[in-house]
Amino acid sequence: MKFLKGTKVYSILTGACPVCHEESMYKHPNPYSSIFQTLSMNERCSHCQTKYKIEPSFFYGAMYVSYPVGIAFAVAAFIIANFFFELTLLQSFFIIVGTLIVFMPIIMRLARNIWINFFKHFKKKSKH
Numbered sequence: 001m002k003f004l005k006g007t008k009v010y011s012i013l014t015g016a017c018p019v020c021h022e023e024s025m026y027k028h029p030n031p032y033s034s035i036f037q038t039l040s041m042n043e044r045c046s047h048c049q050t051k052y053k054i055e056p057s058f059f060y061g062a063m064y065v066s067y068p069v070g071i072a073f074a075v076a077a078f079i080i081a082n083f084f085f086e087l088t089l090l091q092s093f094f095i096i097v098g099t100l101i102v103f104m105p106i107i108m109r110l111a112r113n114i115w116i117n118f119f120k121h122f123k124k125k126s127k128h
């Protein structure tokens, strides 16, 4: 993953600070380590002082992103269940529902990471 550092893909996949890529925005870097705190974030980056929550309820916008991200997971689950395992449509449907539940922490974080990367951009050298 290190070779992606400096690209938006790195910040989106790892949840790293979108400006310096030096540390995780989240209090728990692993989205599954504490299921009720999956979305709890640090207020600022300790390296570059970037404020993550740009304005109040900034991350509500991530809901719009979580929709296409969820669809992408659902389509992938359908293709694997229906074409590779040749399950029926009803079985595939339950696989999709299960996939969305199991991957929910990842989907919600990906949506936030993508959302904040629309507004914050990588800077090679910090000002400090």
Ligand SMILES: [Zn+2]
Pocket (backbone or CB within 6 Å): 017, 018, 019, 020, 021, 022, 023, 045, 046, 047, 048, 049, 050
């Ligand atoms: Zn930073």
